[in-house]
Amino acid sequence: MEELGVYAVFGLDEPPREILRSAEPGHTTIAIPAFVQQVVLFTKGVWGKHSSVTVELSDAKPNPIISGKLTPNNKSLCWEYWEDGIWSTGATLSVKFDSELKTTDDLLTDFTKKEFTPECAVVAPIMREAPGKRKRSAPEPDQDAADQENTCPNGQAADKTTPHRRGRNAPRGSQTRLFPQKDEQPATVQASVRTPPSNPRPRGRQAKTPTQSAPLDHPSGRWGQSLCPIDSQTAILIGGQGAKMQFCKDPMWKLCTEDLSWVPAETLAEGPTPEARIGHTATYDPESKRIFVFGGSKSKKWFNDMHILDTQSWRWTMVEAQGKVPPLAYHSCSLFRGELFVFGGVFPLPHPQPDGCSDSIYIFSPDMAIWYQPIVNGDKPAPRSGHSACVIQGKIFIFGGWDTPVCFNDMYMLDLGLMEFSAVKTSGTPPSPRSWHGCALLSDSRFLVHGGYNGNNALSDTFIFNTETSSWTTVTHPQLTSVPRAGHSIIAMTTTDSQGSIDEDQPQHLDESPKALLIFGGGDNEGSFFSDLMTLSVEELEG
Known part of the structure; x- marks a missing residue:
């Protein structure tokens, strides 16, 4: 069996070089060549039962050390170039075998x-950015904003124009905010912001007696x-x-x-x-x-x-x-x-x-x-939050989200084997831009998107995406379209068979397992918050 070794690649034009072998336990430090834009570290050979490798990368300047671990489940590490496009002179890479994991x-x-x-x-943490990457400048302190809680859009003043996606290099102008500041909200909403109690509840385990007048048989x-x-x-x-x-x-x-x-x-x-x-x-x-x-x-x-x-x-x-x-x-x-x-x-x-x-x-x-x-390569998505993500066949599919004041309805895929992003070209009618929508995996090639918030209103429409055909399908069902909601939860559960039993010891393929959708909670952007639990069979939905 081949002995375990640690190898490094400096730049695209250099072949891998061996820097340490398991037969020579200890520690080694090598200098990173100047004018290198990427460093890749990987292992080859047979791992011991408790083997791991500690890696530290440091600069000649007084910058923090970047550390990582190589393990049998994580056999490679990569670092991108720094702000000036090259590693500074004096950068070093330290590698050592750990005696036991x-x-x-x-x-x-x-x-x-x-x-x-x-x-x-x-x-x-302060992190260096690649050349040309947009930097965010710190805004002037705003005491009103500082006193505001992190709030749901329910009850907020809404601009009637739905924001559209801006170009990646377009400036961030003074457009409608997805989260309006305190002085932009109606007086009724301002009055609802909670004042922190003078004797805050201690952290850790909470009291056993409910302190909220909510029904005891279901969540508020x-x-x-x-x-x-x-x-x-x-x-x-x-x-x-x-x-x-x-x-x-x-x-x-x-x-x-x-x-x-x-x-x-x-x-x-x-x-x-x-x-x-x-x-x-x-x-x-x-x-x-x-x-x-x-x-x-x-x-x-x-x-x-x-x-x-x-x-x-x-x-x-x-x-x-x-x-x-x-x-x-x-x-x-x-x-x-x-x-x-x-x-x-x-x-x-x-x-x-x-x-x-x-x-x-x-x-x-x-x-x-x-x-x-x-290190992630390819066409990266724009910064966002409130999006959804599904893992299907070794790939993460990312849809929608927002980055004030913009809502997205684009689709990106991250290949977890290559660690490479790519934009997904879809067919069919896609969902409109949204965030805080619900998303559930239906099979090993399909997931569902329902509801969400578009910057003005809560939504009630539903779509299914097929990863094999890269196509969107619009789904209509009375239970789903009855109430717009955002910030809700959707999960797909395996249901029992006609005899009311499931063989838990038998592996179940996603497409072979009957499914039921469960939808809970959320808000309607009109001041209402839901505690209902809807159930719907996937077969009925698709039929």
Whole structure:
């Protein structure tokens, strides 16, 4: 068997060079040649059972070290050129073999000693940009904006003109904002903004007695929550914001899909629960049977924390991961081969006022408890948030979203094998520009888009996209068109057969499994927040 080696490629014209072998454990540092625009590091050979490689890249100037890990599941790392188009003289690359790779349990033990919630002083990491990339200048401080909560569009004053997509290089003018500032809102909305209590609720596990006059048999009306299926009979609801801009005091529920019953679930799990928030993501990993809750925002707080709920032990843990990821809300999070791919989102710069959206990919490795950024090539989407993302056959399909004041209805695909973006040329009538829409995977070649917000109004139309034909199909159904909604949740669940049973031990192909759509919550942009749960069979919808 071939011995494991670490190789580096400097620039497009240079062949790979071997820099370290496993037979020579230790540490090596090499200089990066000047005038190089890209560095690629990869491994070749047989990995040991507990092998990993630590990589650090540093500049001669007093810049922070960029670090990463090579593992059997992540065998390559790339870095783009810096602002001036070349690596500065004196840049170095350090590589060493680790003697042992810690297990997931060891890492969680190390990093979950205490609950940690980023405060407003946390800022996005300073990162160098490629030449020609648009930079965002910090706006002048606005005290009114600083006092405003992060709000749902419900009840906001709406301009009657739907914004259209601007060109990638077009300037950001003084156009209609998707999130109007406080002085642009009606007096009724201004009065609904919550004043922080003088004795704020301590972080960590919340009180067991509900403090909100909501029905005890189902969640209160809300938008911006996450609804995450964990098996064919169960889904978990986390977070959300409801009437009068209040964050829900019943933030966690368990849904039984057999009889569509709700059970309050916040007190079912031990450990520090995530602080109330909206615009976060909750992603379930069926292999480890854990839910990963990342990011989101609450009033003046923006989060970049990672909470994990083990659905077998029903215990929350908080991972203080290595690497850096900025505070983000309304991003997407996709699971692929055990890692979480976070794209886009809006971030605060400066706090707490949002200042633009992200177009970056951040990857979280649960096994390593580390964040890192891959090098992504191709035609990248414009920065955005409030978009949707579906993983289909090793590709992430990204649709829609917004970057104030623009709504998008374009489609991009990220090939996770090549780490390359490409714009998808579609046929049929596409959905109109929108954000905060619902999206659900129907099969291994189709996903559904429903509702959303176009900058003026909530929407109620529905579309299905076929990745094999790159075509859109418009779907009409009375249940879906009855109520416009945005910020809602849509999930597709496996249903029972005619005998009322499912063989959980048999692998089920997506196209062979009967599906039901479940739609919960959202708002109508007229001041109403929903707590209803709609169910609809995929067969009926397509028929």
